[in-house]
Amino acid sequence: MSLVLEDVRKSYIEPDGNRLPVLGIERYELVQGEQAALVGSSGGGKTTLLNVISGILIPDTGQVIVAGKDIAPLPEPTRDRYRAMRIGFVFQTFNLLPAFTALENVLLGMSFSGRPVDKEFAVSLLERVGLQHRLNHLPQRMSVGEQQRVSVARSMANRPALLLADEPTANVDPANQDLILNLVKDTCKEHNVTLLMVTHALEVANTFNRIDKLSDFNHPDLANSEVSR
């Protein structure tokens, strides 16, 4: 299994002191190399789920097993390192660092993994997404489609086991939508990376063999009965 969520509960404390349950997942899993679209309504907890899976947030209870390791109980620095090594991110708003060139943005992704930076591999990733002529360009000099392609290349920089994509086509023009989508899916396939893509767009979701509705397996009310971690 590449991703297993077991008895995951997550709630936020509101300013008035009340507990707001967001996640209540008994079990959710993806096998290695599987690709799934995750759909759900706004405010339904999709982003919180991605943050929990990536170790940015820790669940109140439960196990978050990524590539065979439960990351929930790990201390934060270990979780950070594990995220750098095993989890790739593609964001809705690309999230490239503006002062860094396309190549540097990809190299930056490698820098925090603790492994030696592999420039050749970074270049090959950018070539793979068709940006061999844009290696030394700053994000502001690139189109949104190109920026998202850099983001895809960066997400693969550390050869992750799991790629989390948060509406990667939402801010891209229709002409680039299919290109990005196929790029993400094909790249994951080539590297046998498990893909979990959050999306609102049905036309995007429909390109996946597996479509998971968050509301089908997330029951936030379950969180009310749990004691926070």
Add this chain to the structure above:
Amino acid sequence: MNLLSIAWKSVQQRRLASLLTALNVALGVTMMVLLLVISGAINGVFNQKSIAYHLIVGARGSDLQLVLSSVFRVEPPIANLPYMYLEDLRKNSQVDVAVPLAFGDFTKPEHGSFPIVGTTEAYFENEYTPDQKFQVVQQAETRRMTGVYDAVIGSYVASTNGWKAGDHFSIVHGSADSETTHDEQFTIVAVLRQTGTPNDRSVFLNLEAVYTLDGHQKPVAEVEERLRDFYGSDPERLQTALTQLGDVRARRAKGQEIGDPEMGYGLDTPDAMKEITAIYVRMKSDLSAFSLHSRLKGGSKAMAVNPIQPIKKLMDNILGNIQKILVVLTAMIIAVSGISIFVSIYNSMSDRKRDIGIMRALGARRSSVFSIVLAESTVLCLGGGLLGWLFGHIIAITCAPYVSARTGLLLDGWAVNPWEFVLFPVLLILGALVGFLPALTAYRTNVADALNS
């Protein structure tokens, strides 16, 4: 990419703000370096390097005034000593060199009012500072100061007046603003190479010439009174002096009788009639210098001062404090520039919240983003410091000839003051201090919030 290169990227991203804050630091460091260079030059003038003699002997009075008048030539002399005392001193077997000096006259105001120093060839034959002998850049055919009215001039006197060997000049009597000009014309026989000492601003005359000038020869009765006062406890020397004075008195009386006003005056003046202002003394050993210094403390009408001590005291008490105040002010400028770095980085933190969130999402640890921000402030501090250090030395090197020409102060822009080695560790600490709070902000950044910002 290491953390330093990531920090450097951030500096580049805010190019203008980074440049301005670094320049701020550079300005402070430039001032600090210039202060150190100038202090070094002033210390060089006012410490043991300024003179290669053990003692200055002069009339009893203020130690400081004797040194300032006889070494630095910035104060009027206290009083005169009988020339005969030079002979007494030379009889001391421990005295290696004793050079007489007579001050009091100046070049004309339009010629810069430079002090006139009456002395002998011995002044130029001996080192003026340890291991440094006078060198001549321009010389007339005659050997220097062989003629009575020959003169040797310092480099700054020459450059100020455009004087060269062979030129003539006259001097004024008594004080720099005096309107009494001596009739005698002096001929420049040599121009000295720049020394970075008060010698550059001095005009040297043959001591013998000083006694021939109008107003320099006192009435016999006045001289006799002074000699009785000076040699009151040495009847044998007093008798010698009085015998010489009796001879002068008789000659002057005869001159009046036969209508020759010059008789009893001029070059054949006996030693008893002559006075000098100070004597530079080099002893055969440091111990004998100490011994003479102590001996003259008790009962003598003359005194010997160590040329370093009074100046050192002055430096410690006044100039040292001024320097300290300047150092503190400059340090404050650097501290303020450090605060400007803090403000610049701290203000940028809200703009960079997302960047920090992205790095954290990519796996950067809290300690990594903390280090990146800290490295950024340190890079700005050290970069600005290095820039300022270079500016300071370049300015010192560039301005040295001008300062030297105007003041005689030899600035060594290439010299590195030991305090400059302290500067960079201090800047490193300053960078770390001013970067700490912004770095802490980065450390505490909530990744989920930052990514949504």
